[in-house]
Amino acid sequence: MTTLTKPEGAPAPTGPDSFLSVRDLKVQFSTEDGIVKAVDGLSFDVERGKTLGIVGESGSGKSVTNLTILGLHNPASTTVDGEIVLDGKELVTATEKELEQLRGNKMAMIFQDPLTALSPYYTVGRQLSEPYMKHTGASKKEARDRAVQMLEKVGIPQPKTRFDDYPHQFSGGMRQRAMIAMALMCDPDLLIADEPTTALDVTVQAQILDLLKDLQQEFGSAIIFITHDLGVISNMADDLLVMYAGRAVERGTVKEVLRTPQHPYAWGLLSSMPRLDGDIDEALTPIPGSPPSLLNPPTGCAFHPRCAFTGEVSGSLCTDARPSLADGRASACHLSAEQKQTIFIDKIQPRLR
Amino acid sequence: MFQFIIRRTVGAVVTLFLIGASTFFLFVAAPSDYASLACGKDCTPTRLEEIRTALGLNLPIAQQFWDFMSGIVMGRDFPTGHCAAPCLGQSFYSGDMVWDTIMDRFPLTLSLTVGALTVFLIVGLGAGMVAAYKRGSVTDKIATGSSMVLSSFQIYFLGPIALTVLVYQTGWMEDPKYVPFTQDPVGWLVGLSIPMVVMATIFTAQYTRMARASMIEQLAEEHVRTARAKGMSQKYVFFRYAWRGSLIPIVTVLGIDISALLGGGVVTELTFSLQGIGRLAVNGAVTKDLPLTMGVMLFGAFFILILNILTDIVYAYIDPRVRLS
Numbered sequence: 142m143t144t145l146t147k148p149e150g151a152p153a154p155t156g157p158d159s160f161l162s163v164r165d166l167k168v169q170f171s172t173e174d175g176i177v178k179a180v181d182g183l184s185f186d187v188e189r190g191k192t193l194g195i196v197g198e199s200g201s202g203k204s205v206t207n208l209t210i211l212g213l214h215n216p217a218s219t220t221v222d223g224e225i226v227l228d229g230k231e232l233v234t235a236t237e238k239e240l241e242q243l244r245g246n247k248m249a250m251i252f253q254d255p256l257t258a259l260s261p262y263y264t265v266g267r268q269l270s271e272p273y274m275k276h277t278g279a280s281k282k283e284a285r286d287r288a289v290q291m292l293e294k295v296g297i298p299q300p301k302t303r304f305d306d307y308p309h310q311f312s313g314g315m316r317q318r319a320m321i322a323m324a325l326m327c328d329p330d331l332l333i334a335d336e337p338t339t340a341l342d343v344t345v346q347a348q349i350l351d352l353l354k355d356l357q358q359e360f361g362s363a364i365i366f367i368t369h370d371l372g373v374i375s376n377m378a379d380d381l382l383v384m385y386a387g388r389a390v391e392r393g394t395v396k397e398v399l400r401t402p403q404h405p406y407a408w409g410l411l412s413s414m415p416r417l418d419g420d421i422d423e424a425l426t427p428i429p430g431s432p433p434s435l436l437n438p439p440t441g442c443a444f445h446p447r448c449a450f451t452g453e454v455s456g457s458l459c460t461d462a463r464p465s466l467a468d469g470r471a472s473a474c475h476l477s478a479e480q481k482q483t484i485f486i487d488k489i490q491p492r493l494r
Numbered sequence: 495m496f497q498f499i500i501r502r503t504v505g506a507v508v509t510l511f512l513i514g515a516s517t518f519f520l521f522v523a524a525p526s527d528y529a530s531l532a533c534g535k536d537c538t539p540t541r542l543e544e545i546r547t548a549l550g551l552n553l554p555i556a557q558q559f560w561d562f563m564s565g566i567v568m569g570r571d572f573p574t575g576h577c578a579a580p581c582l583g584q585s586f587y588s589g590d591m592v593w594d595t596i597m598d599r600f601p602l603t604l605s606l607t608v609g610a611l612t613v614f615l616i617v618g619l620g621a622g623m624v625a626a627y628k629r630g631s632v633t634d635k636i637a638t639g640s641s642m643v644l645s646s647f648q649i650y651f652l653g654p655i656a657l658t659v660l661v662y663q664t665g666w667m668e669d670p671k672y673v674p675f676t677q678d679p680v681g682w683l684v685g686l687s688i689p690m691v692v693m694a695t696i697f698t699a700q701y702t703r704m705a706r707a708s709m710i711e712q713l714a715e716e717h718v719r720t721a722r723a724k725g726m727s728q729k730y731v732f733f734r735y736a737w738r739g740s741l742i743p744i745v746t747v748l749g750i751d752i753s754a755l756l757g758g759g760v761v762t763e764l765t766f767s768l769q770g771i772g773r774l775a776v777n778g779a780v781t782k783d784l785p786l787t788m789g790v791m792l793f794g795a796f797f798i799l800i801l802n803i804l805t806d807i808v809y810a811y812i813d814p815r816v817r818l819s
Contacts, residue, residue: 211723213719213722213723217629217630237728241725241726241727242725243725244722244723244724244725245723245724245725245726246725249723249724250720250723252716252719252720252723254716257715257716257717258716258717258719258720259717259720260717260718260720260721260735261717261739261813261814261815262735262738262739262812262813262814263734268721268724271721271724271726272724272725272726275724275725275726276725307814307815309814309815323724
């Protein structure tokens with residue numbers, strides 16, 4: 142867990158252990174209604190060969206963060222502050238040309254919905270070959286061989302004939318496999334998977350997750366795995382970051398966060414998850430309220446309007462002061478460590494059992 | 495694909511037949527006696543009967559219909575002479591063969607269409623794409639603003655202005671006239687340049703707006719973002735990924751526009767005092783000249799059907815998902 146011990150606003154580490162390091166990232170969109178703070182002071186690290194899971198509700202800034210890493214935000218309406226350092230290379234200030242060289246090559250992304258994320262107008266093979274030819278300078282023939290090899294690796298039957306198929310001739314699971322093959326064409330060191338299994342049924346989902354794990358072992362890539370499925374994350378990730386309203390509210394190893402969550406939002410997330418061995422009549426406990434508007438985020442702790450435990454915090458701390466996220470295993474909440482433990486043991490744990 | 499074209503062609507022939515039939519029976523059902531119209535004021539019953547016979551109006555309706563339809567395929571004989579296939583009949587008034595009249599007027603309509611089409615496709619699609627590429631820039635604002643203004647103009651507004659300025663006041667150009675392309679290509683272009691440009695201006699404005707909107711929509715597609723995430727350059731993504739999809743709505747409208755243009759534009763022809771298919775159609779309807787009206791109608795319908803089939807073929811070429819079904 143050395144990666145999680147760095148202080149939050151500290152300069153980017155240059156050590157070999159932290160392959161990707163995000164420091165105090167702020168992403169703001171200017172819209173007609175005002176400025177949307179989609180990501181507001183986010184920091185994290187990912188090591189080679191490790192997987193960082195990011196969970197959170199829709200609109201919590203997960204996807205924006207990762208699109209920003211790739212530089213795929215719209216520069217006209219977006220301002221990005223902070224640092225993103227990939228293997229010693231600063232990405233926030235990088236030019237479009239430099240980013241083009243990295244995208245699909247050193248860092249690649251697997252998108253959520255493979256039906257809309259693959260172009261309907263070109264064959265799967267062509268879409269796979271393109272980045273390989275661009276980044277490695279390979280010939281069409283070499284790119285074809287490589288693409289067929291990758292299609293085979295992700296488990297697509299008869300890859301040689303399938304190469305010439307269009308995405309609509311693939312099934313949903315096969316499209317997602319093709320998408321993964323595409324991301325892996327150039328052996329990326331960083332792989333960002335944005336809810337790669339959400340659109341798939343459970344059996345296919347399990348196959349895809351196994352595939353990703355196998356490929357990670359083989360290539361040693363760092364993976365950022367975005368999801369809102371806590372079951373998937375416990376299976377996939379090493380470290381976990383819980384995001385709420387554009388900020389990290391809790392982080393730790395997957396085991397730590399899922400077994401002994403510290404933040405009221407994480408408690409809510411876990412309590413709202415159905416259990417396979419639970420009683421059928423047992424009601425799920427949803428988090429009350431709805432995600433905050435990022436146009437006008439709540440003052441103080443962004444979670445306070447939905448938090449059941451603000452009464453336990455002295456004074457008006459929750460509505461006035463924004464809790465900071467300490468280093469390492471930590472949660473951004475005004476409750477004291479003892480309070481968190483007591484509440485968790487008394488009120489939350491029984492719900493999870 | 496081949497099967498598809500065959501199927502569509504058969505469908506088109508059936509449609510043409512139905513259009514012909516419905517026009518024919520509508521006219522027959524209309525309470526007008528062409529013979530007495532043609533006979534004029536000092537009509538004697540003998541003269542009227544002669545005219546009726548000459549026009550074939552005293553034959554049974556079914557016979558008249560058969561003569562008309564079979565004439566299109568095989569040609570037919572009139573008292574005044576033979577009418578070769580495709581025979582659309584003989585005008586009640588001028589006595590000219592309808593097909594010959596149409597062929598006499600069509601080169602003008604075709605010339606205007608080709609000229610305007612070339613300009614508005616290149617300029618309109620080009621400007622729309624540049625505007626989409628530089629969305630929000632000054633270029634975009636100029637393109638959007640001017641196309642907004644121009645597309646709300648009409649030919650009968652821009653046309654007289656162009657004529658007044660270029661012809662009557664400055665004398666830089668002559669009145670628009672048609673010179674066959676085969677005779678004098680330069681004269682052809684110069685003679686028709688004013689109507690071509692005026693028509694093209696209005697279409698250009700529409701196509702600029704359409705191309706821009708369609709392109710912006712495509713650029714927001716997820717697969718376009720995926721292409722960027724693969725490290726493909728902005729230009730490559732723009733021209734390979736976004737452009738292709740953006741063509742589909744444009745092709746749809748283009749097919750309709752071309753068939754409408756080939757069917758003749760009355761307003762354009764009247765504005766510039768030209769004799770095209772559009773005027774022919776109006777004349778036929780006003781004088782209740784059944785063969786002429788039916789002929790022009792079928793001629794226009796033919797283009798609508800052909801352009802429909804062509805549009806579908808282009809769809810299949812652009813989007814592989816269409817090819818299977």
